[in-house]
Amino acid sequence: MSGAAFAQDDLSKIRIGAAGAVDHSPVFVGVERGIFAEHGLDAEVVMYQSGVDMVNGLLNGAQEVNVMGSVPYLSGLARDFPLVLIGHLHGDPNRDSYSDNQSIIASAASGVAAGDIAALKGLRIGLPRGTGAEGFLLGVLGAAGLSEADVELINVPPAELTTALNQNDVDAVAIWQPWGATAVTKVEGSVLVQAGGCPQCYDPGTILTTQSIVASDAAMLQKFMAAFAESQQWVRQNPEGAAEINMRWIQGVDLETMTLALSSVNIDPRMSTYTAQMYQEKTIPFLMGLGRIEENFDPTGAIDTRFLAGVQANTPDVFSDLDPIPVDRQAY
Numbered sequence: 001m002s003g004a005a006f007a008q009d010d011l012s013k014i015r016i017g018a019a020g021a022v023d024h025s026p027v028f029v030g031v032e033r034g035i036f037a038e039h040g041l042d043a044e045v046v047m048y049q050s051g052v053d054m055v056n057g058l059l060n061g062a063q064e065v066n067v068m069g070s071v072p073y074l075s076g077l078a079r080d081f082p083l084v085l086i087g088h089l090h091g092d093p094n095r096d097s098y099s100d101n102q103s104i105i106a107s108a109a110s111g112v113a114a115g116d117i118a119a120l121k122g123l124r125i126g127l128p129r130g131t132g133a134e135g136f137l138l139g140v141l142g143a144a145g146l147s148e149a150d151v152e153l154i155n156v157p158p159a160e161l162t163t164a165l166n167q168n169d170v171d172a173v174a175i176w177q178p179w180g181a182t183a184v185t186k187v188e189g190s191v192l193v194q195a196g197g198c199p200q201c202y203d204p205g206t207i208l209t210t211q212s213i214v215a216s217d218a219a220m221l222q223k224f225m226a227a228f229a230e231s232q233q234w235v236r237q238n239p240e241g242a243a244e245i246n247m248r249w250i251q252g253v254d255l256e257t258m259t260l261a262l263s264s265v266n267i268d269p270r271m272s273t274y275t276a277q278m279y280q281e282k283t284i285p286f287l288m289g290l291g292r293i294e295e296n297f298d299p300t301g302a303i304d305t306r307f308l309a310g311v312q313a314n315t316p317d318v319f320s321d322l323d324p325i326p327v328d329r330q331a332y
Contacts, residue, residue, distance in 0.1 A: 025243075082210050085302060092204070104194045105183040106193050114193060124152045127154075128158055162183045162187060165190065178257060202282040225310070226310070229311045240259055272329040273328075305332035306332070
């Protein structure tokens, strides 16, 4: 932990875009446990419903940093948005696929059994459109020989999905945590059809900023990344405490469900060569197939590893509980 002490007047202001997602726990932990303050930052959390709204907020100057999924980030790059990836909110730098925080849950009335993706054909599936949940669902459907045309997708905000499933407004839902665990534990007879395990999917969480903020506030971003990596380690080492903190930021989720949801997320900020490679080989082609992106591109120019490299050099202990990245896969 940082040994520096800062007076309130000496803290640099930073606004962080986040949402009611269990994997955003390092943001909430960093604020409540004073980790951002220990690193000289006065952190304010700006809450959003989805990553699409969060990108708009970042570009319009409502915050300096976002934590969110990969799909809105890559879709924004395809539209020449000046976004910069400076780390992962969650992921695994040693794997070439990642969808751990996503799941599909079906109602009892749907008749869908665990693992039976083919049985989703013709059903109504609720999810927030244009997000990582949609990418996960369509990747899983594709692996089972189905497409978007084989199901009816219904746009439902994350916090309303459990109610929609419980009232049979939809037959199944696809969503990130904690809403997946909430649907499993709160909808009687619901079935966890699939959690993660999408080999075609590469959707780690992202930590984003903009080109202008990198140019003007690099010192602030370095403080942020040091604080964030420390917060992530605290979450990994104190999952029950992190779940308790999450409950003050995410409404409608009990402690048991929150703890269960947090256990499914791999909180790791590190990037490897897989980051750009798998975006280009898996995520971007997938979005092209949906018509969201017109052509493939190399996202390397929108990835800045210097801030993680600074943390690695100055406080390597915050990564000491994670598996090392092989030398040939290291990105910094």
